[in-house]
Amino acid sequence: MGDQAAISIENVSKYYRDQVALDGLSLDVPEGSVFGLLGENGAGKTTTIQVLLGMIRPDAGRAKVLGLDPAREGLDVRRRVGYVPEIPALYDWMTVAEIGWFAAGFHPEAVVGTAGFLSRYGESIRGFGLPADRKIKALSKGMRAKVSLALAMASDPSLLILDEPTSGLDAMVRREFMESMVDLAASGRTVFLSSHQLGEVERVASHVALLHKGKLILAEPLDELRARTFLLAVNFQSRDHDQAPPASLPIELIDAADAPRQAHWLVRARDRAACEAVRNLPGVESVRIETPSLEDVYVGHMRARRPAPAPTPGAAHVA
């Protein structure tokens, strides 16, 4: 992975009349990464993509995509980036082959020849098993998504941006999309996707960012996130127990679930050893330290139940 950022977003904000779509968003997408943008519906994922493609202009901040400013050079950005929108915008009456010819017209630099747009498009279509002479309107949702992906890849872009590419698609098509993304990453290209499919993102992504109500909650390499996030399943001796790890420990609480003699704490810590200290807290009977799935991490950050920790370790305990 290179040191360069394929995408760089600096303090971007976007306001609509009654809501804040993006609030001071800053993040960098390293070249060669598979970057998963997560967040609830309405969190600002699509708005982010629209800003990156120069389809809307931010109210503050700026973005850089492959070294270009989408607000000023939107057309150039859209020509150099492969984009797969959430709902493919394809002419229903064209056949699979015809839409390839149509799109090729926008990439005159390399239309024909073995390395050309059409030849790459043709290869993808064959690889996906799509009938060249079938009209788009006669294709299933999954096949349409594949046409959209084939079109995006045909210009051999170094960056692909996909907005919820597999939403509503069956497992087989989702698997084919994932394989394509892995293949793109393996050849050094950058893939930026927004997705709700956390299980998939967990496998293929190298980086993740979490957006919530227009604000960035986290953005980091996935293996770092996994190495530093833990689920502590704590059993206490009595019902009157700490609601959160004490502030003196090098542990940051993300979400706490409570029950009479138990607590589940989703935490961030430097490493597993830092979590071991919880075992020695007064009133603790046992602790299981587990690695949460990306879904657990996501839900934890969304719930963000963070009661205040006891003021001094041990002081608040009733024996």
Next chain:
Amino acid sequence: MLIDLSESDGRPIYGRIADRIKFAIAGEVLRPGELAPSVRELSKQLVVNPNTVARAYRDLQAEGLLEPVRGTGLQVASGATERCRSARVEFVRGRLRSAIEEARETGLPGAEIEAILHEEWGRGGGDRANGKGA
């Protein structure tokens, strides 16, 4: 070489990939001198980020089990088969130890745990493993 990552035990994926390759070497599905699949091939097969496979391969190289072949890729090092066999033993020991510890933590009496252990071993068909690890 096909490997199977279906079972998740919370350990990082790259570690599980490295283990599966070690078992494939131990079971002679992959022999010394044979080429390991490329990062690209394996990451596509397992549908995981290529960095994950690259990391597994780096670890295996650091352990001297895989070695680079100029311009071609990584091949299984000589002597890797025996070393992977002991790695296999260690893996099984570690997994059984965790399972036994976990069972003990439930508070179930030791004799019952042992009985269950024997039952489960028998149910699996006893000595049915083919030794191939694939």
